[in-house]
Amino acid sequence: MAYWLMKSEPKEVSIDDLMTRKTVPWFGVRNYQARNFMRDAMQVGDQAFFYHSSCAEPGIAGICEVCALAHPDESQFDPASPYFDAKATRDNPRWLCVDMQFVRKTRLLPLAELRQQAELTSMLLLQRGSRLSITPVTPAEWNHILKRLL
DNA sequence: GCCAACGTTGGC
C-alpha cells in the first residue's frame, strides 16, 4: 500500500464534492509523469491526501483512496471538454485516470504550515518549482501530516 | 495580475 498527494482545484472538484459524490474519476491529468504514476504505480487501496490548489487557501483538505485502477480518461475524447486531446483515440488513448473514493474531510492544513515542518522539507510537493499534480508521499511524511491533520 | 519554474512543441 502506497501513499500519494493529489492536487485538485476546488472550483473543479473540492473535498466537499468528493464527499457528496463518494467517488470520482481523477480526470484531466495532462502530464506524463503524473499519468505514469496512475498507470504504473497506483493500486486499489492506496491512500492519498486531497490537496486544494489554485485557490484562496491552498493546502490539504482531506483524505481519499484509490478505488479503481487506471482506465482511459473520458474527457480526452470530448471535444467540448477543456481536456480534449485531438491526438487521442479510443484504440490508442493517451490519458488515463484512476478513480478515487472519499475517506474523510479534515481541517484545512495550509501549505504555509506544511512548509514550517522540518520533517517535511524533502517532500516533493514542497520542492522549489514543483508543479506535479500527483506525487508519492513517504510513510514518514504521511504519518507526520496525519498527526497534524486530525 | 505577476512571475518563476517547468513541460511541450517544432524548426533546424
Added chain:
DNA sequence: GCCAACGTTGGC
C-alpha cells in the same frame, strides 16, 4: 537531438 519559443501551473 538541440534548444528557443511558447504555454501552463500555482503561489502570492
